[in-house]
């Protein structure tokens with residue numbers, strides 16, 4: 001509520017101050033959806049077919065249609081599908097935006113990341129589910145960072161019911177970065193819980209996170225949500241690594 005009070009002032013400032021690109025501080029064209037200039041916009045690698053129908057993995061070869069990847073055939077994930085907006089390359093704009101937002105507290109990156117999510121590809125499925133659930137942080141990490149990036153990203157869909165506490169992190173874990181796939185799976189095992197099953201029972205859910213790497217975290221979350229009685233879990237992340 002209190003935030004809304006500042007909205008008119010924000011719009012007024014937008015009106016008087018030219019928008020600068022969050023990446024290069026260059027001028028942004030008036031019609032741009034986010035504070036990103038054309039040159040930086042052109043650097044963004046959007047996720048595109050052919051990709052895995054289940055985990056959303058983008059295939060290296062541009063040949064062929066969307067299909068189920070070998071990994072998902074061997075071991076079907078507990079979610080129906082995972083999708084991401086952009087590709088996460090170490091030196092690309094998506095990685096830069098996410099890292100600056102998450103670790104550098106650059107809040108001006110948030111609207112940019114939200115714009116990447118607010119595309120017809122995602123608006124439609126988001127409108128068709130019962131609940132958005134952000135991947136939770138442990139209270140210790142939340143205290144360190146001051147915010148849960150997944151929760152703020154999920155607010156890209158303000159019309160959708162958002163349950164910030166449907167899923168909680170019951171165990172403090174070391175950061176997934178730097179761990180191999182097996183270690184990542186072990187690291188998040190039994191790290192999540194659904195405190196009130198009635199909150200998710202029979203619901204179609206979209207689980208929201210910032211980056212999909214091996215999928216270990218969202219798989220563990222989806223498993224816990226399904227166990228608690230969720231009807232279906234989809235995963236939506238802003239970015240996705242190119243290959244596993």
Ligand SMILES: [Zn+2]
Pocket residue numbers: 021022023024025026036037038039040041
């Ligand atoms: Zn720029």
Ligand SMILES: [Zn+2]
Pocket residue numbers: 052053054055056057068069070071072073
């Ligand atoms: Zn797959």
